[in-house]
Amino acid sequence: MLAAMPPPSSTPPNQGEPPIGGTPGEVAPSPVVRDRDDACPGALRLHTADDGGLARLRLPGGILTNRQVEALAVAAERYGDGHLGITSRGNAELRGIGDHCGNGLAELLRHTALMPSERHERVRNIVASPLAGLDGEGHGTLHPWLRALDALLCAQDWTTALSGRFLFALDDGRGDVAGLGGDVTLLSRDGGSALIRVGATTLRVAAADAPRAALAAAHAFLATANAAGTGAWRVRELPPGHEVDLAAELARAGIPAGPAPTPDEAPAPVPPEPGAVRGPDGTYAVLVAPVLGRVSSGQLRALAGPGGEIRITPWRGFVVPGFDERGARERLAELGDAGFITGPGSPWSGVGACTGRPGCAKALADVRRDALPGAGGLPVYWSGCERRCGHPHGDWVDVTATADGHYAVAVRGDAGEHQLPCPQGELAAAIARARGGRP
Ligand code: SF4
Structure with missing residues (x-):
């Protein structure tokens, strides 16, 4: 049984997640020198807050199966304050965790595949276009990239050296998460290709190689950060003269890469509005948001959907796929009754x-x-x-x-x-x- 570990320093972590702003090539305004590891909480490393323990659960792509939705509702009731917070990276937070509850929480997460690797649980920071494959925009599902990148991250020892803030952004081509300041950004493109962006460098790779390329980019970042010696947690914290050599790293990893076809402007993030969207196959996905980014365990259960999964968005919303038109309308009404924001007219919207x-x-x-x-x-x-x-x-x-x-x-x-x-x-x-x- 794994004990909940205390934070490594008395410095309280950022209690919402760090904002994920940033633009391609952005560098910190002044050199950042870190003399400690990041203190981001995790599922095992709880932060002691004034209302009890705080656990942050990394959910790659914000994706939860219905079984995992139920597990988180149980976790909130059994170990926390009965609620789940949603972060700006599409992750989840439990608050008010009592002393001696860490082991039980870890056990529950392990048994529901919410923590595939204890050593890697804080480095699985992956945001993804939440409507990928559902509404006909972009270049289709991101599930293969998500699964592959998560498995690659969890299979390597060295990836545990990444900070709990290092972020991968997987964009289906619509540009919604490409502007969210990921340390490594993948953008799906036509014709089985993808762009990979790290700092000011963007290269083109085959879509099938994209997860491996993202992992290689993270490896290159760690090498660059070690050489710089400033303890950088994120790409934009690297000091001038210490840029990640993405082309060299991809070549070392045997991943063919070429120049990006056009200058890569990062579009402004476009949060999807609450409501329903229709996909090219005629199915609907329902989009809702919790008031002030927190749901009760009962509200969480109300989200479980016919498609077998829900998605948490980087804008603190939920996407529930798999409805027909009538079912979408009815579920929106039910979720509105349950206290969710279900349309742009809600006074709590935004x-x-x-x-x-x-x-x-x-x-x-x-x-x-x-x-x-x-x-x-x-x-x-x-x-x-x-x-x-x-x-x-x-x-x-x-x-x-x-x-x-x-x-x-x-x-x-x-x-x-x-x-x-x-x-x-x-x-x-x-x-x-x-x-x-x-x-
Ligand atoms: S959670 Fe709010 S009050 Fe606490 S440190 Fe962050 S901004 Fe300040």
Whole structure:
């Protein structure tokens, strides 16, 4: 039996997941020098939060079978606080885990294939286009890539040296996750080819070689990071003059690669809207989102679908495939009754929040209690302190608790930060103005 291990340092980890922003070739604004391993929690390495143990469960591609959905509902009830949090990488978090519950949780995860390798459980960070193979966009299913890359990661000893933040992004060609700042990004292309991007370098490989190429890229990153000696956890943290030599690594691995056919512009992420989408085969997938990114065990069970799987999106939503038209309509109505956001008109659509009080010791406010519904526009994210854990990508409205008991409102994004005046008593009005975009 494996005991739940304590975090390696007293530094609290980022309690939402690190934002997955970034653009191709992006480098950190100043050299990053790390003198410790990352403290990201996992399924075995629990973080001790103010409301108990916190476990983060890596779910490659956000994919869960119906049996695994039931297992997570049981885990939330038996070991946690009865809820499951959804992260900005399509992973799941259990909170409020009692002392001595780590072994039971690990056992449950092992028996439901949610932890194929204990040593690798924190490095299985893979986001994937959540509608791949379902709606006729992109170049089809990503399941073969997901399965192959996950198996390759778990089969190697050296991959355990990757940080718990190193991210693989698998895009079916529509560009939705290619802009999410993956350390290694694969983009499906026509004609059995794929693009692989690491830092500023993009190369073309055969689609069949793509998972092996992604693994080779991770290997090259570790070698580069070791040579740089700055303890980088992610590609964008590598110091200038220490770029990953992707072409050389692919050649060493015997993977044919060529230049990318066109300059590779990363499109802005396009989160799918709640509702139903029809696939080319006439089946429907239902898309819903939990209010403030958390579901109860009962809500989780309500998601289990006729297709045998559900998918968690990097935008804290769920995709449930396998319906006919009527079934999709009925399930949407049921999930709406269960408290999910089922359409863009919901006042909670686009509203997110970090953990805040009482779960996070750094929090200046109970942001989940204070969060207000709204009327659409830019996504809005409530943070209990300036760390802003798990905030959205692109332009967004930042509502952050301040030490004087109020909130500061700003529009943030690639174009920088724009603060809005927020006189006491006018918070809702300030947020509504900010959601309308930059002045
Ligand atoms: S209060 Fe601060 S540290 Fe805690 S979860 Fe929120 S943003 Fe992160």
